[in-house]
Amino acid sequence: MTGTETFPDDALALWPAPLAHGAVNATVTVPGSKSVTNRGLVLAALAAEPGWLRRPLRSRDTLLMAEALRAMGVGVEETIASNSATSAAPGSPGEPDAPEGGGEAWRVIPAGLHGPATVDVGNAGTVMRFLPPVAALAEGPIRFDGDPRSYERPLHGVIDGLRALGARIDDDGRGALPLTVHGNGIIDGGPVRIDASSSSQFVSALLLSGSRFNQGVEVRHVGSTLPSMPHIRMTVDMLRSAGAAVDTPESGGEPDVWRVAPSALLGRDLVVEPDLSNAAPFLAAALVTGGRVTIPDWPEHTTQPGDALRGIFTDMGGSCEFTATSDGTALTFTGTGRITGIDADLHEVGELTPVIAAVAALADSESVLRGIAHLRLHETDRLAALAKELNELGSDVTETEDGLRIRPRPLHGGIFHTYEDHRLATAAAVLGLTVPGVQVENVATTAKTLPDFPGLWTGMLGSPAGPAPMSRV
Ligand SMILES: O=C(O)C1=C[C@@H](OP(=O)(O)O)[C@@H](O)[C@H](O)C1
Ligand SMILES: C=C(OP(=O)(O)O)C(=O)O
Numbered sequence: 073m074t075g076t077e078t079f080p081d082d083a084l085a086l087w088p089a090p091l092a093h094g095a096v097n098a099t100v101t102v103p104g105s106k107s108v109t110n111r112g113l114v115l116a117a118l119a120a121e122p123g124w125l126r127r128p129l130r131s132r133d134t135l136l137m138a139e140a141l142r143a144m145g146v147g148v149e150e151t152i153a154s155n156s157a158t159s160a161a162p163g164s165p166g167e168p169d170a171p172e173g174g175g176e177a178w179r180v181i182p183a184g185l186h187g188p189a190t191v192d193v194g195n196a197g198t199v200m201r202f203l204p205p206v207a208a209l210a211e212g213p214i215r216f217d218g219d220p221r222s223y224e225r226p227l228h229g230v231i232d233g234l235r236a237l238g239a240r241i242d243d244d245g246r247g248a249l250p251l252t253v254h255g256n257g258i259i260d261g262g263p264v265r266i267d268a269s270s271s272s273q274f275v276s277a278l279l280l281s282g283s284r285f286n287q288g289v290e291v292r293h294v295g296s297t298l299p300s301m302p303h304i305r306m307t308v309d310m311l312r313s314a315g316a317a318v319d320t321p322e323s324g325g326e327p328d329v330w331r332v333a334p335s336a337l338l339g340r341d342l343v344v345e346p347d348l349s350n351a352a353p354f355l356a357a358a359l360v361t362g363g364r365v366t367i368p369d370w371p372e373h374t375t376q377p378g379d380a381l382r383g384i385f386t387d388m389g390g391s392c393e394f395t396a397t398s399d400g401t402a403l404t405f406t407g408t409g410r411i412t413g414i415d416a417d418l419h420e421v422g423e424l425t426p427v428i429a430a431v432a433a434l435a436d437s438e439s440v441l442r443g444i445a446h447l448r449l450h451e452t453d454r455l456a457a458l459a460k461e462l463n464e465l466g467s468d469v470t471e472t473e474d475g476l477r478i479r480p481r482p483l484h485g486g487i488f489h490t491y492e493d494h495r496l497a498t499a500a501a502v503l504g505l506t507v508p509g510v511q512v513e514n515v516a517t518t519a520k521t522l523p524d525f526p527g528l529w530t531g532m533l534g535s536p537a538g539p540a541p542m543s544r545v
């Protein structure tokens with residue numbers, strides 16, 4: 073059983089999180105990065121020529137992005153890419169060849185963006201924030217709607233920013249969904265000031281479309297704090313790879329100011345990295361069971377925040393090494409079974425918090441997780457949800473102003489509610505490895521970014537380790 077198919081009402085379904093009988097020893101292939109896939113789709117849709125996304129993540133958030141772009145006129149074609157068998161006429165003028173080596177891919181064919189169209193954002197921050205600027209470049213009305221929680225997630229940085237840059241938007245004045253963007257195909261662009269302290273995605277959103285604005289864009293963040301900087305670096309890196317000229321604070325520019333010059337974007341052949349944030353529960357499994365987990369294709373250099381797991385989980389008691397496999401580079405993480413509490417500022421890597429909190433609840437000393445007040449506005453109020461659900465299993469967790477204080481206690485089984493939050497569900501699975509009787513509500517919610525998580529999880533617990541790494545890099 074996958075745990076996602078056997079119940080008539082997934083929202084009420086309970087998934088008995090499997091106990092680990094001994095140390096985990098597995099190789100787990102983690103699907104592609106949500107953040108890279110959805111940036112790749114947007115940049116490819118805005119490019120001057122067709123492009124490829126190879127090994128894209130196919131999950132709720134990325135399928136919503138693809139569908140939204142299609143609704144605005146962009147071609148997003150599922151294809152088995154190989155150099156000899158594609159429908160893309162590889163090698164034709166202005167058309168990048170199919171990706172090397174074949175495999176599953178999306179071919180993205182830019183077209184004149186247009187409405188009328190309706191975009192379902194689900195509860196995807198990347199869709200609700202990255203696409204209104206794209207819609208402002210379209211001709212005709214584009215309506216944005218989504219899950220009930222999407223109405224509560226902040227969008228003011230995108231709405232106010234776009235208005236200041238010349239877009240017309242109808243909303244209900246709350247700085248949130250639902251809304252309609254009435255584009256006429258052109259945005260003036262230029263300088264804009266926004267407060268992105270509640271989400272880095274406001275900055276990324278305006279930068280991603282900025283090269284297509286007449287004057288480009290200069291985004292100045294004026295808030296007190298700015299979370300998730302690695303995700304902004306990812307935006308900048310991917311824009312530059314698509315040919316855009318971008319100035320950043322790190323390249324000698326002013327603090328908190330990013331500039332994208334007006335230009336056409338290139339169609340790219342992009343191989344999507346594995347989602348390192350979604351590697352978190354699997355690495356945690358090695359840590360809490362004193363086992364060993366290998367993640368193939370872990371990039372040696374990346375902007376993904378999940379790369380910070382190497383340091384964080386090492387500080388909590390494990391060790392890791394890069395290994396060369398017959399297919400490339402892998403990361404092998406090894407636990408001892410001993411877990412140490414941690415005092416960590418997770419401001420830059422907030423999306424790692426739920427799994428880290430679960431590991432901290434199993435540690436032999438207290439943890440303090442800081443810098444993550446903005447998680448109250450994520451898929452759910454993650455600080456409240458983690459405190460409540462961990463305490464229901466016997467832990468002693470308190471919310472602080474900007475995070476969580478976790479005092480480990482012996483835990484017992486029970487229902488772990490997940491609030492339609494994929495990362496709450498994967499965190500609960502980690503607890504269930506060593507705590508008998510943990511039942512995860514609505515494990516199907518993991519499909520937001522991690523298709524068939526229950527299958528991958530039970531595969532990890534039941535499978536042999538796979539081919540042994542050949543040597544250290
Ligand atoms: O740009 C992105 O891909 C993301 C940025 C972050 O958002 P916030 O800055 O809103 O935390 C992160 O939490 C989210 O999962 C993905
Ligand atoms: C916060 C997250 O997602 P979103 O892109 O919806 O903001 C997340 O994946 O942890």
